[in-house]
Amino acid sequence: MNLRKITFGSLWGLLMLLINGCQPESQTHTATMESAFEWSGPLYEGSNPAQALIKVDLASLLGNPVQEGMKITKVQLKSAELSGDSASDLNGIGSLVLSIASDDPSLTMKELAVLNPVTSSSGQAILKPSPEAEVSDFFAQKEFYLVVDAGLSADRDQNLRLTGKFQWEIQYR
Amino acid sequence: MKKLTLFLMGLALCIQAYAIMPSDDGDRLLGVWEPSNGRARVKVEKIGSKYFGKIVWLKEPNDPKSGLPKTDMNNPDANLRNVPLKGYRMLKDFVYQENSQWSEGTIYDPLNGSTYSCTIKMTDPNTLDIRGYIGVSAFGRTDVWKRLAVKK
């Protein structure tokens, strides 16, 4: 009886090895994306969202021609930087939260990165990404939204414009 | 004269009809709402085609220990515990169905970091039944939210 179990177990293990071995190897690529976020004044104290619609273009993201059957298996945000046109643009902003959302009903919005409090005086805010946020499902869509919530500590009459630079680690095969 | 009167009446009716009809029935959810416990106020906004509700006011906005504005300290993801609660989207990803219902969304309880499946039903223009549940609707709880307006 034991011998039978060992035999079947070994065959099963070998089969799994063969199946996995035949899969194409997973590759990793770091893609950089830029996007603008605009808030039209007057803005009020508290959280103010701005969003950007991102069209997914795998060829430009991966820097390679897209081959048939290529599949993105994992995407994580590695870095997120928001900067204003001038050093004073971040004045009065207490917190910044970056989230990802989609019109697809099966995808729920996820927070990706946060900076709280915002202490930068250089006009650049480097958000801290969450390593647990995995967003390959969003990159499988044709488009998704990036949403930046700027938490203002006081009312603000002027418009606000921040440029976001995001680095994504994309695993695919 | 009679014809002119009829014309003007018809024009007024048409304009009025378009004025009161929302461009999207789902947009009736937009606005500021208060949960039954009165401890927060939530503003519903639209991102893309979905509806999200973010906390815009807290009865106790600051952490009693630190005195600083409350953050999402019970988030299961430790990297996101610094997200300010004021501004946090506790209602997410609602899609308008019909018959004054929004579904496919979730509701987040910042007190314990739990996320529940959720449906919203508008029982009248100023009242929502927000039902958070686990798995099936029977294992859930309904909270009644009321619409807020600026006091005159």
Place this chain on the structure above:
Amino acid sequence: MNNPFKPCLKTILLSLGCWAIAFLSQAQNTDSTKQESSSDEDFSMYDNVGFADEGARRYCSPKIEGLSPAKLISVGYDLQAGYGLGAGAFTSQDKTTNCPQDSVNVLNSRGLRLGFNIPVISRTNLVWQMGANYWEQRYFMEDPDGSALKTEHPLLQTLSENGLRTLGVSTTVFKPLDDKRFLLFQGSADLNGDFSPLGLMPLKYLKYSAALVYGLRPNEKKQWGLGLARTYRVGELNYIPVFLFNWTDPANKWGTEILFPARAHVRYTINPRNMLFGGFELEGQSYRLWNTNGTPAKFRDEDLEIRRGEIRLRALYEFSLKDFVWLSVQAGYRINYRYEVDRLVDGQEIYRAFGLLSDAPYVMENHLGNPLYFQISLNLVSP
């Protein structure tokens, strides 16, 4: 010849004109990036707002902040370590049978505990839940000298052969009167006895319990109330006052969950998914001696019920395994309060009111040791 359609054509053109004007006057907005707050209303501070519906009212919630989560489904197992059990002498109603006292070692007593509690109505102005539960306790005994059980005592025979079971339904209604005051009602009907899992007793042996509390909820972290209960928790029917006090400290670390005298616990919250408790719970019921399996013939006709009450001092640890699945682990000391056997009088139980109304003796006075116990349960908790 007059064109019969001419007046209709004018009407149609007029209508089309109205529609065109109305259409053009509508502000079309397809920009998905628009912030949705109305530009006419400044919600910047969100302080100066009131209900849009002027008739709306706030009602207090049944929960307070920091309370342990309510259990929707509970599957548990209770185990009590060894103790001595001395069954008192017993004389049959017709005086023909005299059974001397006998003692045994209970190696352990254990059994399944299932609970089910589902919200039926869950609204701000009314919360109604229905529940059901099944508890069993089986006794594993041996003779005091360590040899296999050889007792002739009918009580020990039925406990060893059949054990005790409770099958009950319950209802809880929370009715807030306004944003601070509320009424809480709990009621249950239980079938308790030595019946087999598949052989229920007649429903005429149901035992009814209830409690009604009038309470105040002055803030999010405190809730207290006073009421009256009809209960079997001390082993026999009694009407007693009850005191409810649920409280959480401002730091959300310490708290109490008290429904005295049924139970009282101090709670320490490590975090919202990990909680420690220390305190006690009063358990008890009246169990009909019904089963004829393993007991002398006509024992059922003696119309006997065990009046069982016990106090469980315990430490409890509840934590979330994943999301809404919680594990509860408790260990403690069970103190036997009462395990006497009573005979019904004309089918009615004797209401003693702690000796104030009657001091009729029990037909069997029994003695139980006090063991350590352990209980574990897997729970699906409520939002």
